[in-house]
Amino acid sequence: MSKVLLVHAKGGPPLGHVLLRAAAKAEVHLLALSALPPAVADAARGLCASVQTPTEAQRADLVSLIVARAGAVGADAVLTFSEYAVVAVAEACEALGLAGAGGAARLARDKRLMRRTWREHGLPQPSFRPVATEGDLHEAARELPFPLLLKAAWSAGSTAHQIIRTPHEVTTAWRRSRDVMAESAQLGFAELHVESADADFVVEQIVTGTASAWFEESGWGDYVSVEGVVADGTFHPVCVSGRMPTVEPFTERAGITPALLPPDAQDRVVRLARASVDALGLRNCGIHTEIKLGAGGEMWLIETAARFGGAMTVPQIEEVFGLDLVGMLVEHLLGREVAWPAQALTPAQARGAAGSLVVLAVNGQGKAWADRRVWDFPVVAAQVPLSRGSTLSVVAESSLADGTPVPVYDPAAGANTMAALCLLSATDARTVLRDFAALVDALPRVLPAVRPEEVSV
Numbered sequence: 346m347s348k349v350l351l352v353h354a355k356g357g358p359p360l361g362h363v364l365l366r367a368a369a370k371a372e373v374h375l376l377a378l379s380a381l382p383p384a385v386a387d388a389a390r391g392l393c394a395s396v397q398t399p400t401e402a403q404r405a406d407l408v409s410l411i412v413a414r415a416g417a418v419g420a421d422a423v424l425t426f427s428e429y430a431v432v433a434v435a436e437a438c439e440a441l442g443l444a445g446a447g448g449a450a451r452l453a454r455d456k457r458l459m460r461r462t463w464r465e466h467g468l469p470q471p472s473f474r475p476v477a478t479e480g481d482l483h484e485a486a487r488e489l490p491f492p493l494l495l496k497a498a499w500s501a502g503s504t505a506h507q508i509i510r511t512p513h514e515v516t517t518a519w520r521r522s523r524d525v526m527a528e529s530a531q532l533g534f535a536e537l538h539v540e541s542a543d544a545d546f547v548v549e550q551i552v553t554g555t556a557s558a559w560f561e562e563s564g565w566g567d568y569v570s571v572e573g574v575v576a577d578g579t580f581h582p583v584c585v586s587g588r589m590p591t592v593e594p595f596t597e598r599a600g601i602t603p604a605l606l607p608p609d610a611q612d613r614v615v616r617l618a619r620a621s622v623d624a625l626g627l628r629n630c631g632i633h634t635e636i637k638l639g640a641g642g643e644m645w646l647i648e649t650a651a652r653f654g655g656a657m658t659v660p661q662i663e664e665v666f667g668l669d670l671v672g673m674l675v676e677h678l679l680g681r682e683v684a685w686p687a688q689a690l691t692p693a694q695a696r697g698a699a700g701s702l703v704v705l706a707v708n709g710q711g712k713a714w715a716d717r718r719v720w721d722f723p724v725v726a727a728q729v730p731l732s733r734g735s736t737l738s739v740v741a742e743s744s745l746a747d748g749t750p751v752p753v754y755d756p757a758a759g760a761n762t763m764a765a766l767c768l769l770s771a772t773d774a775r776t777v778l779r780d781f782a783a784l785v786d787a788l789p790r791v792l793p794a795v796r797p798e799e800v801s802v
Contacts, residue, residue: 431650
């Protein structure tokens with residue numbers, strides 16, 4: 346039986362989902378760079394032929410660690426679904442002579458290199474400047490029109506994003522972003538291979554998006570993502586996912602499969618995604634490309650990742666379109682024939698719809714809850730009415746335990762302050778939007794209040 350080395354780290358699709366599907370295609374050996382979620386730890390040991398947790402000393406040279414472990418288990422393929430391990434795994438695959446994202450993986454990870462490459466290819470994106478020091482940020486603020494968005498070049502999940510509206514906010518934004526990156530590293534949400542990655546930033550102009558010019562109904566956010574895969578250098582788009590509006594500054598609240606774009610609009614979005622992926626020169630990996638939607642059909646590239654979308658994007662695609670992307674990618678990396686979709690699948694081909702909601706302590710208008718609440722999914726399931734045919738579940742490995750106070754939302758920390766991840770299945774995408782709006786409004790009302798002795802948590 347073929348053998349696969351799966352490198353696990355924070356982020357990406359739920360580990361339980363990944364392991365079940367990978368283990369159905371090959372013997373799986375798990376290299377755990379992050380602690381296994383308690384909800385799936387026992388299942389992981391049962392599904393995997395081996396589970397290794399390296400020491401800090403072994404992690405010092407991550408590529409050598411991966412190469413050595415792959416050799417020890419006789420791996421025929423090495424892969425990861427975590428943003429933070431993409432570069433290390435790509436370099437290890439190069440050293441091993443195995444199929445992988447290739448040397449271009451850094452271009453799909455470092456936002457500075459990504460934007461520079463797109464600029465060289467004349468692709469639409471916000472004006473930007475790389476930033477390494479506070480002085481660089483002040484200089485960029487003199488050159489670019491406000492408002493600006495400061496991003497950590499190697500971050501994910503909107504971590505360390507700061508909106509800068511005036512020159513007077515530059516110093517505060519710089520210091521806060523640096524602090525958040527340090528805090529994120531302590532939580533395990535940081536690049537694992539590139540040294541000093543937490544010091545690299547990019548600042549860009551905030552372009553004005555609009556959803557109303559692209560969607561027939563209200564409630565959609567002004568950006569979408571194209572999900573797909575690169576196989577032997579050829580991009581295969583799978584579908585387009587929609588979003589609810591972000592929470593300031595740009596923290597994602599919910600992803601919905603499929604996005605209800607008209608056919609011509611979806612075709613234009615997919616063409617831009619293809620151009621962005623082709624420009625980067627990736628070889629074999631999942632793809633997640635985010636695109637901002639503007640008035641008059643204008644679009645801007647936000648970013649392309651050399652991995653599948655995070656949260657529940659992959660399980661949503663399997664539920665709605667019947668495609669096991671994890672299993673398909675494993676088979677491709679093992680050299681087996683895989684029938685990728687001939688073109689991006691459309692809402693007309695969907696079997697219902699599915700969405701994932703990040704629970705944050707903000708209401709539908711993005712304002713903080715009036716008081717602290719305790720996460721309790723059974724209460725939510727019992728008290729929040731959903732549409733006929735809709736079902737709601739909680740992703741245990743990505744959620745706080747019931748009875749835990751919901752963190753206060755920190756705009757700079759983004760998804761680091763989430764309380765839970767919920768999955769909704771419904772008859773169509775409009776219903777997902779409607780049910781999520783009702784859920785967001787109901788949470789601060791139905792969740793139990795924090796007791797006085799828990800307020801400091």
